[in-house]
Amino acid sequence: xxxxxxxxxxxxxxxxxxxxxxxxxxxxxxxxxxxxxxxxxxxxxxxxxxxxxxxxxxxxxxxxxxxxxxxxxxxxxxxxxxxxxxxxxxxxxxxxxxxxxxxxxxxxxxxxxxxxxxxxxxxxxxxxxxxxxxxxxxxxxxxxxxxxxxxxxxxxxxxxxxxxxxxxxxxxxxxxxxxxxxxxxxxxxxxxxxxxxxxxxxxxxxxxxxxxxxxxxxxxxxxxxxxxxxxxxxxxxxxxxxxxxxxxxxxxxxxxxxxxxxxxxxxxxxxxxxxxxxxxxxxxxxxxxxxxxxxxxxxxxxxxxxxxxxxxxxxxxxxxxxxxxxxxxxxxxxxxxxxxxxxxxxxxxxxxxxxxxxxxxxxxxxxxxxxxxxxxxxxxxxxxxxxxxxxxxxxxxxxxxxxxxxxxxxxxxxxxxxxxxxxxxxxxxxxxxxxxxxxxxxxxxxxxxxxxxxxxxxxxxxxxxxxxxxxxxxxxxxxxxxxxxxxxxxxxxxxxxxxxxxxxxxxxxxxxxxxxxxxxxxxxxxxxxxxxxxxxxxxxxxxxxxxxxxxxxxxxxxxxxxxxxxxxxxxxxxxxxxxxxxxxxxxxxxxxxxxxxxxxxxxxxxxxxxxxxxxxxxxxxxxxxxxxxxxxxxxxxxxxxxxxxxxxxxxxxxxxxxxxxxxxxxxxxxxxxxxxxxxxxxxxx
Numbered sequence: 159x160x161x162x163x164x165x166x167x168x169x170x171x172x173x174x175x176x177x178x179x180x181x182x183x184x185x186x187x188x189x190x191x192x193x194x195x196x197x198x199x200x201x202x203x204x205x206x207x208x209x210x211x212x213x214x215x216x217x218x219x220x221x222x223x224x225x226x227x228x229x230x231x232x233x234x235x236x237x238x239x240x241x242x243x244x245x246x247x248x249x250x251x252x253x254x255x256x257x258x259x260x261x262x263x264x265x266x267x268x269x270x271x272x273x274x275x276x277x278x279x280x281x282x283x284x285x286x287x288x289x290x291x292x293x294x295x296x297x298x299x300x301x302x303x304x305x306x307x308x309x310x311x312x313x314x315x316x317x318x319x320x321x322x323x324x325x326x327x328x329x330x331x332x333x334x335x336x337x338x339x340x341x342x343x344x345x346x347x348x349x350x351x352x353x354x355x356x357x358x359x360x361x362x363x364x365x366x367x368x369x370x371x372x373x374x375x376x377x378x379x380x381x382x383x384x385x386x387x388x389x390x391x392x393x394x395x396x397x398x399x400x401x402x403x404x405x406x407x408x409x410x411x412x413x414x415x416x417x418x419x420x421x422x423x424x425x426x427x428x429x430x431x432x433x434x435x436x437x438x439x440x441x442x443x444x445x446x447x448x449x450x451x452x453x454x455x456x457x458x459x460x461x462x463x464x465x466x467x468x469x470x471x472x473x474x475x476x477x478x479x480x481x482x483x484x485x486x487x488x489x490x491x492x493x494x495x496x497x498x499x500x501x502x503x504x505x506x507x508x509x510x511x512x513x514x515x516x517x518x519x520x521x522x523x524x525x526x527x528x529x530x531x532x533x534x535x536x537x538x539x540x541x542x543x544x545x546x547x548x549x550x551x552x553x554x555x556x557x558x559x560x561x562x563x564x565x566x567x568x569x570x571x572x573x574x575x576x577x578x579x580x581x582x583x584x585x586x587x588x589x590x591x592x593x594x595x596x597x598x599x600x601x602x603x604x605x606x607x608x609x610x611x612x613x614x615x616x617x618x619x620x621x622x623x624x625x626x627x628x629x630x631x632x633x634x635x636x637x638x639x640x641x642x643x644x645x646x647x648x649x650x651x652x653x654x655x656x657x658x659x660x661x662x663x664x665x666x667x668x669x670x671x672x673x674x675x676x677x678x679x680x681x682x683x684x685x686x687x688x689x690x691x692x693x694x695x696x697x698x699x700x701x702x703x704x705x706x707x708x709x710x711x712x713x714x715x716x717x718x719x720x721x722x723x724x725x726x727x728x729x730x731x732x733x734x735x736x737x738x739x740x741x742x743x744x745x746x747x748x749x750x751x752x753x754x755x756x757x758x759x760x761x762x763x764x765x766x767x768x769x770x771x772x773x774x775x776x777x778x779x780x781x782x783x784x785x786x787x788x789x790x791x792x793x794x795x796x797x798x799x800x801x802x803x804x805x806x807x808x809x810x811x812x813x814x815x816x817x818x819x820x821x822x823x824x825x826x827x828x829x830x831x832x833x834x835x836x837x838x839x840x841x842x843x
Contacts, residue, residue: 180578182570185621195532196578203545221550223492228310237279244456245272247299252276254293256286261296289329299457312409314394323450334419338429340504345385346559348747350738351686352384356415361717363710368416372424383738386434396450399701405440406450408493425502434504441490442510443476482539491550498554505559512564514540525566548581559583572622587624587682591633598644603779608764615680626681628674630688634699642694650696654725668834671733671802675836679773683747693720693731729808756788772839782832793821800838
């Protein structure tokens with residue numbers, strides 16, 4: 159945080175700056191009627207950036223507030239300095255094990271900005287204050303005298319007996335030093351993302367650790383062909399069952415999984431293995447808990463969040479940030495820089511972006527036309543914040559990857575800010591899993607329409623990159639069903655042995671592979687899979703809670719199902735590995751959008767080309783066709799690169815993968831297309 163000025167604006171004002179015709183409108187002329195709005199949001203961003211640079215010297219310096227606020231070591235003065243912004247508090251005190259938890263023995267002093275400060279010098283406190291020391295701030299305000307966790311606390315531990323959370327200084331004599339950095343930047347351009355949750359990554363019933371994940375799961379991710387590891391639930395959260403989305407301490411890696419250095423070691427090892435590592439960052443809302451969170455910190459309900467109803471998300475039961483406030487920009491932008499610099503993350507998946515973009519939070523809202531993205535219910539301050547967040551992310555790490563979780567389809571979300579966009583690298587293709595769920599729930603196999611599939615998987619803004627996926631953690635939550643469970647249901651518990659024949663299982667295995675291959679090849683420029691779904695993990699995710707007797711039965715991953723060799727799960731895992739390796743080696747996600755070659759609605763056959771490869775899908779439940787003919791873009795001799803019906807993937811091996819297929823004098827290919835089978839062909843060189 160810059161100390162060049164002792165005052166700061168309390169809000170961000172709009173400064174009209176001339177802007178030329180925006181590239182976003184040049185790319186899509188249907189946006190021309192809304193160009194005034196697009197220019198206004200760009201002006202607002204430029205005005206905020208100008209104010210920040212005037213005050214702090216640079217956006218990068220402004221986003222260094224975590225080095226100024228909170229508990230920080232001052233080597234020049236030889237001691238610890240603690241600062242907290244609490245403008246409407248009457249008095250702050252520092253308490254902890256260093257003073258026997260005396261609540262009012264160490265008062266802080268306030269400056270004109272409402273920042274309170276205390277310095278603990280080594281000469282006086284060195285023997286009692288340092289690495290491992292626990293502390294809290296006592297805030298005297300209109301809501302009483304309350305022990306609180308500092309806003310910038312960077313390590314928070316939970317008492318195993320009382321379950322209370324308390325900040326702890328993490329300042330080891332030999333801090334972890336990164337040995338590796340992620341150098342395969344091309345992986346970030348078209349990521350194959352493995353979404354994972356540290357705590358539930360073990361097969362044992364309990365909470366796993368950063369170390370166990372590094373030793374046991376990371377090698378799986380590398381072997382499976384994924385290029386980016388996405389970690390959930392990293393920011394500290396008091397309730398384990400919130401999946402990490404009710405964040406209480408923005409800067410603290412969750413201590414239930416281990417220490418900050420153990421997280422750093424995990425990231426370092428991932429980088430050594432060639433993986434990029436991104437994290438779910440939760441800036442869309444915050445936990446409402448007063449004991450752990452920031453609600454009513456200085457005695458008001460509007461210090462960090464919107465006051466009253468506007469500051470509360472009823473569906474999520476959480477607080478909503480006021481992005482138009484200087485200090486909120488300060489803490490959130492600092493948080494972006496912090497995780498990139500201090501932990502060497504390579505980027506973020508921004509959670510709940512739809513909720514941020516609109517005052518209605520996207521709830522019960524259909525986005526039917528461009529006018530729905532530019533009305534009075536659009537949150538201009540939130541858009542400005544997201545633009546600044548993407549800017550500081552790029553300034554901190556030029557090869558950064560940022561992904562927006564948005565279901566609305568806001569134009570420009572995945573375009574550079576200078577083009578009139580919001581600056582994300584990618585947007586999540588959230589309509590794709592919804593389509594597959596709807597299809598499986600509402601239509602029988604003979605009703606599946608290949609044109610509907612094509613439309614659902616290609617309905618996106620091709621000027622903005624999309625991460626396609628069949629299922630993330632959202633599709634595996636309790637009360638819902640994973641893709642494999644929707645396809646095979648309770649039969650998975652009794653009929654997955656290789657020695658057993660079951661038509662429902664055969665159908666499920668075949669369609670599981672086809673759906674994933676169609677999604678990865680047609681749906682976007684990136685791809686995501688949630689931990690365990692690659693081999694069809696059979697069960698939903700249900701964290702320990704009173705209703706299930708605080709059981710960890712469903713908050714784990716049963717890797718043995720795929721590893722033991724007796725069950726059919728490994729077929730799905732082996733296919734997923736072959737699929738990701740083919741996708742990566744042939745740069746399919748980096749290729750131009752797919753070109754349709756042949757659509758046979760009656761036979762449920764879809765054939766398209768992408769990245770020089772031909773993808774053939776026969777979704778018919780029983781119709782296998784000999785001598786099926788179509789015309790590829792190029793003449794030549796083709797070979798099968800991937801066959802979902804291969805016996806190695808649990809298929810029936812009805813097609814000889816050694817056969818070569820040459821185009822005839824008319825440029826046509828002729829081959830045997832078996833039912834419920836997908837093939838990938840490539841020209842033999």
